[in-house]
Amino acid sequence: MACRLDGAMSQLRLLAGVLRVRCTLGSLWLRGNGSGSTRRCLDSYRRMSSSGSTPVSPAIISSSSYVEEMYYAWLDDHKNVHKSWDTFFRDLQASSPSAEAGEKRPSTLLQGRVGSHSPDTAQKVVEDHLAVHTLIRAYQIRGHHVAQLDPLGILDADLESFIPCDLITSFDKLGFYGLNESDLDRTFQLPPTTFIGGGNSTLPLREIIHRLETSYCGHIGVEFMFINNVQQCQWIRQKFETPGIMKFTNDEKRTLLARLVRSTRFEDFLARKWSSEKRFGLEGCEVLIPALKTIIDTSSAAGIDSVIMGMPHRGRLNVLANVIRKELDQIFCQFDPKLEAADEGSGDVKYHLGMYHERINRWTDKNITLSLMANPSHLEAVDPVVQGKAKAEQFYRGDTQGKKVMSILMHGDAAFAGQGVVYETFHLSELPSYTTHGTIHVVVNNQIGFTTDPRVARSSPYPTDVARVVNAPIFHVNADDPEAVMYVCRVAADWRTTFNKDVVIDLVCYRRFGHNEMDEPMFTQPLMYKQIRRQEQVLKKYSDKLIAEGVGAQQEFEEEIAKYDKICEEAYASSKDEKILHIRHWLDSPWRNFFTSEGEPRSMTCVSTGLEEEVLQHIGQTASSVPVEDFTIHPGVSRILRGREDLVKNRQMDWALGEYMAFGSLLKDGIHVRLSGQDVERGTFSHRHHVLHHQEVDKHTCVPMNHLWTNQALYTVCNSSLSEYGVLGFELGFAMANPSALILWEAQFGDFHNTAQCIIDQFISPGQAKWVRNNGIVLLLPHGMEGMGPEHSSARPERFLQMSKDDPDHFPEFTGDFEVQQLYDSNWIVVNCSTPANYCHVLRRQILLPFRKPLIIFTPKSLLRHPDARSSFDDLTEGTKFRRIVPEEGPASERPDQVKRVIFCTGKVYYDLAKERKQHNLEGDVAVTRLEQISPFPFDLVRAEAEKYANAELVWCQEEHKNMGYYDYVRPRFLTVVANKRPLWYVGRDPAAAPATGNKSTHLNELRRFMDTAFDLSAFLEQNL
């Protein structure tokens, strides 16, 4: 910034400045007498033509017979030539007296037009027309580069001071097109790809340029010509080029002013009352409030009745107050440091809280629900969450086209360009199972990120370039021109209604104060801030404008201000009556009727998760068959289905069948199930096959799970884009909409969840504590040490366990239904099931619980096909339930006093231990007990097991390295269980930096070594002494 002001401005930039001023004055310069130093510049012209919209190639243009050829072709059939030629020849014919006399030679016709008899003249007319068409196109493509977007007038919104050489910013540039000043008053036929003519099909060149400047180089810069859809481009051209299209009634102007008053005075009020509090005010972009309201009004008129919004810190309180209409006293009391929180949990700072509000839209008189999602500090993390929530609302309301529910995402300029999740979210926007049918993005582009200048914060010209990947039009607008802002907001809302695609509004503004109100911006942006200090508030500028136009009087304006100030003062007074803070008043996603009116669960028990035999049989049969006629499946899939059939006959199930039982039975009860993630339809390990593909008919698929029962809920299974952060965020948002749905995200391999760490750390683990909202999302994380190398082995259980909030040193009281109470008190549930039946139970329990908690499941890889990792239907029939631990049930359990060692473990290693124990013939000496639910820790069941084997050594065995896996979590809890009176011995891999070795033989050696220790009954004797 400093550089820009201090440094020598380039000639071009100076020129641009001058031209912009002239441009504001209505292109007066074009009407003056410039020097006519133009000469044909055919080379560059040819370059231009080849990228232009006209179907004529430069080589052809140079041929003198070309026009005649075109003309004769046109005479044969008007459709033989491009539309522009058709228009041209029609006009020519209409205006030529020789045509009436039956003359058909083009040169003769052209004669009447340009006053020349020579074929050369005819050729020049064509060339000049083509040149003008190219010029029009140049403005459509590059006009935004010279638009006056920066209210401060010191920065180029595209970070470049260059002026495209094909925009006519001085007379001599006409030469670029082979035109000169004398051509300015010549009339040219307009191509069908412009609307600048209004009702005219021809205009003088001077007027053409003037109108193009008005459309593309004023306070709005439109980027859209990269869109590969002619209809969409035409739509935008029509919206910005039609003369006089940007008109507002006096009422609309007054409403706009009133909204600016609220926006501005709200911040002023907070600044006055709490001058030393951080609030991330909107000063410099006050227009955001009327902008959002315009988007909502226009969308409401088009039928939208639910808007889900996500936004960062800046202006958030203002949006809550003046867009969502949160009661002002509720906002003000958040500033009171003495108020205590009524809710459990950490709560959150005021500029992160969400809100949900149903109201009447005053402009349309229709009902509208507005919700702003709570979010963490992590910028842009909320984007996919908002999209998921919007998608879910659309899904459950049957709004398949997004005509009722829509999302709006707000962004800061630095974060929009810098955060990868923005890109991931854009890439979800057009995918069938993830689209929300168009999101309106609003960027508060204050041309700074904290203290960082945009020139060192991004490599793209604009902060919005990321949106180009999905062909979203981008409307840059000078935020100090409220009417221009309102106009683009209307167009953006209309765009979404018309095309159901994303659109971006880039509000180019400034930040009046530092990053927050306590920050000193002069340290780093001295010159920018000198300019900002001189900058008049947009409210003042706009009110002056309206008063000058006679739309309102000074007194009216002052009354409007006084009225709002009074509202604020009254709310402030009543905020003093608040005695306590209720975070639950800030809930962004209420679940009607799921909790009591006080927000409590309706019970503290969980009904049985077992299933009737006939339900198991029915699901098993569907899972083994192709439920539609004439559908050819792959022979490999046939084999898998036959295998399932055999299992079902024997009342057995493997992992895939266990999952089928869970999903199928929930669907039967009307519970929507949605499984999303990379390659989940087939399953990474080719075990699932939830979508069958016809082997001869393209795109013909069958989802047997949707053919289970006539009145079942829908099963959604969808392969996602190759994203974790975006997709997990999306599914989390989806799970917020409805408690009666099982929403699962599966990682390709468990360790890939770390690229979605922010969603786990900021939303899933602490979400309820911060924002008092439940979420029942399920994470399926394939995990297991199988010699596949450092990656693909560990889903990092230690990370989840470290964030579990149950106290390792506190032995709980087992009152009521301890199992359920303990789940209720936890922040999430972490399990590693060793049997398909238990996997099925835990999935069903997730929905049958009277509250929702995130569920993290470490799922198997080799166990998917392990012949021992099967369950009998008996483990799933009525009366059965999820087993938090599976105690030793073999010979050792019959003579517990004789048992020398109890090995506690979890997951797949159990099968290695069981096999090894058999080989060592130690089935009576060593008990092996499985922890299926690791967190919250089953203190009660572990104690029972430890007490049962009172004389035995207690061992924790895991296949993970010692500094990973479960050891650090279980150890202190075991010691609490035994009151520190018995040691817990560790058996497993040594500490390591990488989660697993890349060498197969090392892997097997490590396994061998720790298996030997596990069954070496003297291994710990010495230490015991």
Ligand SMILES: Cc1ncc(C[n+]2csc(CCOP(=O)(O)OP(=O)(O)O)c2C)c(N)n1
């Ligand atoms: C992911 C993430 N990284 C860093 C930060 C710290 N941070 C807070 S605001 C901010 C600057 C944001 O700039 P911009 O997106 O332009 O928004 P503005 O504050 O200018 O409105 C930074 C770096 C954060 N909140 N989130």
Ligand SMILES: [Mg+2]
């Ligand atoms: Mg910024």
